[in-house]
Amino acid sequence: MKFIPNSALKEEMLKDIGLKHIDELFSDIPKKIRIKGLDLPKGLSQQETEKKLREIAGKNKSFCELLSFLGGGIKPHYIPAVVKSMISRAEFYTSYTPYQSEASQGFLQAMFEYQSVIAEITGMDIANASMYDGATALGEAALMCARVKKGRDVFVIPGNISWDKKSVLKNYTQGPNISVKEVSYDKKTGRVDVSKLVDMVDESVAGVYVENPNFFGVFEEDIEKISKIVRDAGSLFVVGVDPVSLGVVRAPGSYGADVVIGEGRALGNSMSFGGDSLGIFASKNEYLRQIPGRIIGMTKDEGGKRAFCMALQTREQHIRRGRATSNICTNEGLCALSAVVYMAWLGGTGLRELGRVNFENGQRLAKSVEKVDGFKRVFNGVHFNEFVVKSDVDVDEVNSGLLKQGIQGGFVLDEKCYPGLNNCMLFGNTEMHSDSDMEKLVNALREVS
């Protein structure tokens, strides 16, 4: 049998341990629940499997075949070949969580470097070695705020974040009874309504979350003001970022963030239908012992040589069990490895260029789309590489019209999840979109409107 070397030695090994039949090894399972086998087809050969998967894959269209302008927090980015090549080193990807540090120095150093890179771009003291994704990082951040600010049980979020995040957050905050309150956004700018925020933040608030750029793609220009309001109330300031923007946008650490979270997939990880995500989580030294998840530390070996290991494990579930800062064990290690290889390849200069091109392409696309009759930008706040457009024609019709021309249109904002944004869609583009791609979209929009 494939991948099972001892299949051929079954009889011999059974004999070695004084047994006659393999069933004897399962004699402790009550007869009533023993089954004869599984109701699945017999195994296929590798060749047959590949053929079947090719047929299935043929029912998909990837970004290569389908020019896409979907926003909604996930977009295609260029992944240099170096990333795939390095994370395909089997010493990395077939290893477990580095419990045995002496046999895991390579991965540990890479994670230490990942933490260093994330701390640098976010302007924070420390970062952990990853959370599942941006949404769960937000959930964990809310829990951490409540731990740090004991006795405060409110967590404030703005209305201009995704429904997905709100739903995940609701589930994460249910256990400790944190009440999540929502501050509205300005309908003209798309930015957090600062005057409303002032009224909401008081001594019951453990933390306040703001995203920059927010889900609608808009920059939160008043971030300094917001930060001051939050800190004056003694609450923690949690900021959500798109790392792609951080080469050209101020690091949250510079305007007083206590926790920085974000979706890090854009750093060298493929879209993978939304899978293989990477939750960024960075914070300040003073909250170190309240941080969730794995943290890698530098130390020495017995010979005094630089060495690495998992640090502060007493926060974690395998030691602290029911009193751990989080239940997370398996994280997104390999995605974090992709991110650090990508950042090493990109460098500081590359990150700045990436940010600039994404910003400028975002502006160009918005201008072009707005020139088409029947499409208006909804918010006048400056955006990064996504923006909300209201359409005169039904958005689903627009998208199916575009699809006929081989283009995937914007992310449709369901009014149930985004009240007030009836018949709106989020367009997004990145360094992957050329001028002629944008032109294609604009021409196609003219035809469907």
Add this chain to the structure above:
Amino acid sequence: MYRSAVYDEPFLNELAEGEKGKMKPVTGIPVSLQRKKSVDLPDIDETQVVRHFHRLSQMNYGVDSGIYPLGSCTMKYNPKVCENIAGWDFFAGTHPCQDVSTVQGNLQVLFELERMLCKITGMDYFCLQPAAGAQGEFLGMLLARAYHSSRKDGERDEVILPDTAHGTNPASATMNGYKLIEIPSTGEGTVDLYVLEKSLSDRTACFMLTNPNTLGIFESDILEISKLVHDAGALLYYDGANMNAIMGEARPGDMGFDIVHLNLHKTFSTPHGGGGPGSGPVGVNIKLEKFLPVPRVAKNRGGVYVFDYDAPESVGKIKSFYGNFSVLLKAYTYILLMGSDGLKETSEIAVLNSNYMKKKILDSGKYEMPYKNLRKHEFVLSCEKLKQEKNVAAKDVAKRLLDYGLHPPTVYFPLIVKEALMIEPTESESKKDLDSYIDALIRIADEEPDVVKNAPVNTSVKRVDEVGATKTPVLTWKDF
């Protein structure tokens, strides 16, 4: 003798300089948000980047390097064909919000994988969203709460678990606001029915159990356990970390479990990636279906797959989108490859390998094994005798194994075994590899204590000062 690669590999920021100080802001970005200080990251030539990470990889041990018998972690071989397929652009290059007509292949994978997992576990429905086993547990706790609340039975605020439970179990329960009741195991290493019955009440939301448990022992009283739990109005939760022991032999659904999580990165052979991404799908029986997260994948009459968000009692979402798709795809491919025959064979040989190792090691008399004799896919030895006689601890044995080029077992877990070595060989290892491992363990027991206590010496670094790492944390390259 084994020798690991040794490099004094510098940090990225020691390889090259980056731009420092002021930078020209990008026009158009609001002034209040313009970055004016360069990101201080090195600009490194591609050749150097490759050599850096290549060298780091050589100072790392993966299951492709050799045996990796971490108990409860199921470090088995990850077929290359699964990796290849998951990397195809047709899958990896798809956006989660594309028009469903352009991702029918992806939806087919999700739809069919759900049904495969149902058949393997005997559950009615599966949710593929959780990113890891612990997140599956977290979802399980949310489902339990939703279930009891919907029955106006919301006072249930306790979760019971045995003292052999994985650390994530109690952590997931408390994260969901539950109080924990930990019950001691019997002298056989199994659930004490009497204590369980006493602990169950109208406050119990759930009993969490791993079966076979973390000692590798199958809970033979499972039907009685199930009856006790359900009679008390509580739910029975299955931690599927040890599912590799019973595929094709028995199913948690038939044992009476209401909620099941699986670890695809264990049983279904997707690589662990140095700590993730993983996948922890959750299966439920019909009474819990309506609470499952959205969206569900459905197939309409025309055979077209769609996402279904219409679930008014759903708990909503626990992660963005649909789970770690590439991991799901690798597991799907693995199940196709193995089929009903291969999965059954997998569990049989995993259990055979474990019992073979156990017997050979115990026959040597160097190690002991408390509790029941028959084990499933893993077993837990105690180094207590070595500790008493030679002051050699489980940790020392583990570190010495590294010198032989062998990855150690899980150590000091479960907590009820003194100086524990928890060994799970999996079905992937050959008899020859098992024999070498057995020999190494026996030899180490006979070695001079000093040699064992000074190990490892053949790895890229000597024994690492973990206490120091926590006492004086250095967590980024700016910290030193």
